[in-house]
Amino acid sequence: MKGESAKPAASVTISDIARLAGVSRSTVSRAFSRPEMINAATVARVKAAADHLGYVVNHAARALSTGKFGNIAVIVPDIANPFFPPLVRQVQSLADLAGYAVFLGDSDEIADREASLLSRLSVQVDGFVLAAPRLAEGQIRELDKLRPIVLVNRDLDGLARVLIDPSGGLDEAVSHLHSLGHRKVVYLAGPRHSWSDQQRRKALAHAAEQRGVEMVTHEVGRPSRTSGRDAVGAVLESGATAVIAFDDIVAQGVLAGLAVRNVEVPGTMSVIGCDDTLAAGTNPPLTTISAASGAAGAAAVEPLLEMIDTGADKPDRIIIATHLVVRETTGAAAGRSIGR
């Protein structure tokens, strides 16, 4: 099968089409943007001429007169963090469907780089998806005056934002553990300043109280496999029979640390991660809380395009629910018999 598909066209302009079709440039322009204003036959002729020539609209030029660029940007702190690619992928995919192209900005976790990306991009995009922005609140609000933005996992009053709510999944996790006989579990907490971590602490505290399990939290600092592994000592000493980690990477570290010490999972210790970024790629396959970062991306792009296209109001908060994904790192509490 050869290429019926769109061929990367040379610089064909509206004028070229106009000449070929024997109409004025405005007619050509309208044939694309508001065909219903134009005689159907003319439209047909124009379109024919256009794809005969291999015309591709020059968005940059169009932007100059309309102020609309047909581009959006998605900014992430670190595209190499497995949480973000699914998000970016969804954003790009949906944007593409709607005819938008997408800029990617990677701030490398540093606020100033984020700021400069934003300012550089603000002149060629119609809107932003800001995923877990590191920027100061003031600067974000500043940008918001300029262009529609939707935040992901950052909760700023009055701005459009999609928030992944861990409480559903975490509650299921605690309840799951409880039903397996666990009565003391440790939470390996992430960075205090992180919105996600705060949410998780809160949700966990609440769930633990509800279910009657004792929850002790231990901070690992910057989440990483290493910090997870290093926390194993503390976990073991705590006397807990299960651990819930800030994210899957940390959980993976815990798994590794446990393996080294020959403590069996889930035989002796149960472990649960967060974010479901590793799929079944751990050994044993990790029970985790779905993060749905892809869903968050989709949920962000949709209202963004609405705001851009129709000037729709910002939605308030869009909440993405989570749930527990049970795989193989959770089992009956060690040293207990559970009735069946």
Place this chain on the structure above:
Amino acid sequence: MKGESAKPAASVTISDIARLAGVSRSTVSRAFSRPEMINAATVARVKAAADHLGYVVNHAARALSTGKFGNIAVIVPDIANPFFPPLVRQVQSLADLAGYAVFLGDSDEIADREASLLSRLSVQVDGFVLAAPRLAEGQIRELDKLRPIVLVNRDLDGLARVLIDPSGGLDEAVSHLHSLGHRKVVYLAGPRHSWSDQQRRKALAHAAEQRGVEMVTHEVGRPSRTSGRDAVGAVLESGATAVIAFDDIVAQGVLAGLAVRNVEVPGTMSVIGCDDTLAAGTNPPLTTISAASGAAGAAAVEPLLEMIDTGADKPDRIIIATHLVVRETTGAAAGRSIGR
């Protein structure tokens, strides 16, 4: 510390600066693009006015008169494939340094989507990085006439391309295995049409012959954890004592399958992956061939920007070497004693 940093500016134009600085628009324009043509004092005054106002050049407008957009695009088949994020990250980072913004296109592995992304973007970028393009050769060559492009892991004569050469790493792998006493190893091959797989088969055949080890290859089809796990039966039956997998994901599947059957790694079976996409995130940590996808990204951007900025000639082929990263899945061949 408050925000000295670039603030996302409103739509300040050159005219605004001209007015404030009491000069003409052309002077302002020149003060940026060719300061040496202009009185130093004037330049200073203009720049002062500019960042007082928070000016940000409008690349779209500039593009209209210069034909240069200040943007590049990087196209990948699947951003969620862990091979690509480091590549994209490097591209974005280096481009940013050079003042370029970057579009991301995800073709979802389908050639036609790739084509439409390319045509959509060709009107607002100065060049392309095409990572592992799925597109037909003809269409790529077509695009190449239009805009500078550099290919990654696709070997088209006469085009700029950076190729990751697996032979170094693979040779080390075979030699490593040989020295551990292995004499028969199976290669779990990926898709036949994949350039990478072809390279790997060739390199492996050569290395095996050199070192005197018997190499049998078994195709797993679409590389995935599942296909890796499913291949374990064949591996075990082959009588080989080691396996080299097409990529880390497949290797991870093998590890999982082996664990299920209680065959010890590396005690009974050694396994080696390719690409180093999982870091130490397997259990046990996987011995693998470095992929350096980040390096490939960097190696691609640099000549691309050269070609764009200075009209430099396309470099021929840029080869990225690989090497073996020994972790914990390789050990002495089962059932043999090796002299020390």
Place this chain on the structure above:
DNA sequence: TTGAAAGCGCTAACAT
């Protein structure tokens, strides 16, 4: 060294 004017490709009043 600086300014005036034209034009990049497109759209949007304003005619007709």
Place this chain on the structure above:
DNA sequence: ATGTTAGCGCTTTCAA
């Protein structure tokens, strides 16, 4: 329903 004109923000001859 279609054409004319002006102008988006910038760079770039061409003059001064």
